[in-house]
Amino acid sequence: MQQIQIDVAVVGAGTAGLGAYRAAKAQGASAILIEGGPYGTTCARVGCMPSKLLIAAAEAAHQFEKAPAFGIEVTQAPKINGRQVMDRVKRERDRFAGFVVEAVDGIPAEDKLRGYAKFIDANTLQVDEHTEIQAKRIVIATGSRPTYPAPWASLGDRLLVNDDVFEWDDLPESVAVFGPGVIGLELGQALHRLGVRVLMFGVGNQVGPLTDPSLLSYARKVYADEFYLDPDAKVEVMELEGEGDNQRVKLGYQDKQGDYVETHVDYVIAATGRRPNVDKLGLENIDIELDERGVPEADHFTLQTSVPHIFIAGDASNQIPLLHEAADQGRIAGDNAGRFPDIRAGLRRSPLAAVFSDPQIAMVGKTFKEVDGMYSKCNCYAVGEVSFEDQGRSRVMLKNKGLLHVYGEQGTGLFLGAEMIGPEAEHIGHLLAWAHQQKMTVAQMLDMPFYHPVIEEGLRTALRDLNAKLHLGPAMIEQCMECGPGA
Ligand SMILES: Cc1cc2nc3c(=O)[nH]c(=O)nc-3n(C[C@H](O)[C@H](O)[C@H](O)COP(=O)(O)OP(=O)(O)OC[C@H]3O[C@@H](n4cnc5c(N)ncnc54)[C@H](O)[C@@H]3O)c2cc1C
Numbered sequence: 001m002q003q004i005q006i007d008v009a010v011v012g013a014g015t016a017g018l019g020a021y022r023a024a025k026a027q028g029a030s031a032i033l034i035e036g037g038p039y040g041t042t043c044a045r046v047g048c049m050p051s052k053l054l055i056a057a058a059e060a061a062h063q064f065e066k067a068p069a070f071g072i073e074v075t076q077a078p079k080i081n082g083r084q085v086m087d088r089v090k091r092e093r094d095r096f097a098g099f100v101v102e103a104v105d106g107i108p109a110e111d112k113l114r115g116y117a118k119f120i121d122a123n124t125l126q127v128d129e130h131t132e133i134q135a136k137r138i139v140i141a142t143g144s145r146p147t148y149p150a151p152w153a154s155l156g157d158r159l160l161v162n163d164d165v166f167e168w169d170d171l172p173e174s175v176a177v178f179g180p181g182v183i184g185l186e187l188g189q190a191l192h193r194l195g196v197r198v199l200m201f202g203v204g205n206q207v208g209p210l211t212d213p214s215l216l217s218y219a220r221k222v223y224a225d226e227f228y229l230d231p232d233a234k235v236e237v238m239e240l241e242g243e244g245d246n247q248r249v250k251l252g253y254q255d256k257q258g259d260y261v262e263t264h265v266d267y268v269i270a271a272t273g274r275r276p277n278v279d280k281l282g283l284e285n286i287d288i289e290l291d292e293r294g295v296p297e298a299d300h301f302t303l304q305t306s307v308p309h310i311f312i313a314g315d316a317s318n319q320i321p322l323l324h325e326a327a328d329q330g331r332i333a334g335d336n337a338g339r340f341p342d343i344r345a346g347l348r349r350s351p352l353a354a355v356f357s358d359p360q361i362a363m364v365g366k367t368f369k370e371v372d373g374m375y376s377k378c379n380c381y382a383v384g385e386v387s388f389e390d391q392g393r394s395r396v397m398l399k400n401k402g403l404l405h406v407y408g409e410q411g412t413g414l415f416l417g418a419e420m421i422g423p424e425a426e427h428i429g430h431l432l433a434w435a436h437q438q439k440m441t442v443a444q445m446l447d448m449p450f451y452h453p454v455i456e457e458g459l460r461t462a463l464r465d466l467n468a469k470l471h472l473g474p475a476m477i478e479q480c481m482e483c484g485p486g487a
């Protein structure tokens, strides 16, 4: 067995691991990057980028459906060429992943090791059967993987996860998507718009990451108006039928009226959540504090675990499984592993998440659930609201579906957070996150410029409503003419 002695070992060469490696090296430490799977990162290979490529194709197809409402006749139904759709998705995906692989190629060979690492003790990692590493400090950056109920595995290759979808050469005729969370909504709606028959099933009425009851019920309706979505489904039968190319998945479920329905789909896509890749790391060999999911507990600002020289970053940390968070956490964990024991608190930005469904969803700062949990006893928060159904620019563009709630603190007028389902939520979410990180009050946000006619005028309406409800500004004027028509 090869023996290696190193200052910092980074386990996992995804977004968090690459950042951790660079940050540790920048501190002058010797470092090694260990990767068991393919280089290229989850985000570029099977996550953010291919999903957005599929959505982009779906949006192009959807324009034809919207055109008649503007008076533009579409005389022939658009032909969606599934092979060409998937070809572009994979070609562009490979280009993005290729950039990452090129960056990894630029890392000196002696700093890279292929294979799966596991802990032998708190300073020793074994990589496959070929190498033992003695590391003074270790960063766990092993990412996450899809999780689904074990019995579903009996569906064999008719059960898919996101990774499999992006390997398709052609689009199937039909799929059942389980889990109307972030991945399910994005993939399911895109496939529907690309002509695939989509049935989407959830549990407990949850849709996307929303926690605000009004927005949740809006979301349930708006997506269900477009494709079959039952967020609290009762699926009684899910089994394989037929052989070879004729094989299908038979589904038996109670529809929303309570009637039993039987149907067949080509594939079941499990989008029922992800679990951190820490279960095969040999954590039982080290005395480390774990949370209820078996993930090492870590300080939010330093990413240090209960074992001082072990840090954790990215999806593996079970904190906020998003790309920009993985990048930030990787940098902080690597920097601290490099400079150990003189560790520093890193910058943790205001929470921001976006779902690229249509309408989009954005979550900023504290969620409704968090705000309500912290402030409801003293009755010291208020909610400002705008509906995008009558909002000027949204109506102009026929994107007038959605609702925005902004939360503020009574007394101080501090902006606490927001949940949104609606047009351009990815951009409104950024404005709100920047304001949140600057710790702005609602009044300060209202002092900022708003152009006309733009969707952001809807945000201004919600902020004015909030300011009034916080008793810090005048009551809302129903038809505010100086605000601009439809603002
Ligand atoms: C379909 C989908 C869409 C997404 N869309 C978005 C989006 O639009 N925006 C966004 O912000 N986020 C999105 N995400 C989330 C984002 O992709 C992840 O948060 C991010 O990629 C996590 O990075 P990471 O470095 O923690 O993990 P990864 O990039 O997965 O890296 C972990 C690496 O560790 C390796 N590894 C695991 N165990 C071991 C071991 N024992 N030894 C050695 N190596 C090991 C793995 O092979 C992997 O390469 C999406 C995710 C999915 C699945």
Ligand SMILES: NC(=O)c1ccc[n+]([C@@H]2O[C@H](COP(=O)([O-])OP(=O)(O)OC[C@H]3O[C@@H](n4cnc5c(N)ncnc54)[C@H](O)[C@@H]3O)[C@@H](O)[C@H]2O)c1
Binding pocket: 149, 178, 179, 180, 181, 182, 183, 184, 186, 201, 202, 203, 204, 206, 207, 208, 209, 271, 272, 273, 274, 320, 321, 322, 353, 354, 355, 356
């Ligand atoms: N746009 C983005 O930023 C983006 C896109 C995709 C993924 N991601 C990241 O990936 C993470 C994982 O996404 P995800 O969609 O897998 O998880 P998720 O937690 O967002 O959604 C899982 C959904 O599955 C449902 N569910 C659980 N068990 C079920 C069952 N047996 N049957 C039917 N439904 C069931 C849950 O109620 C939930 O709605 C997200 O939290 C997000 O951080 C981000």
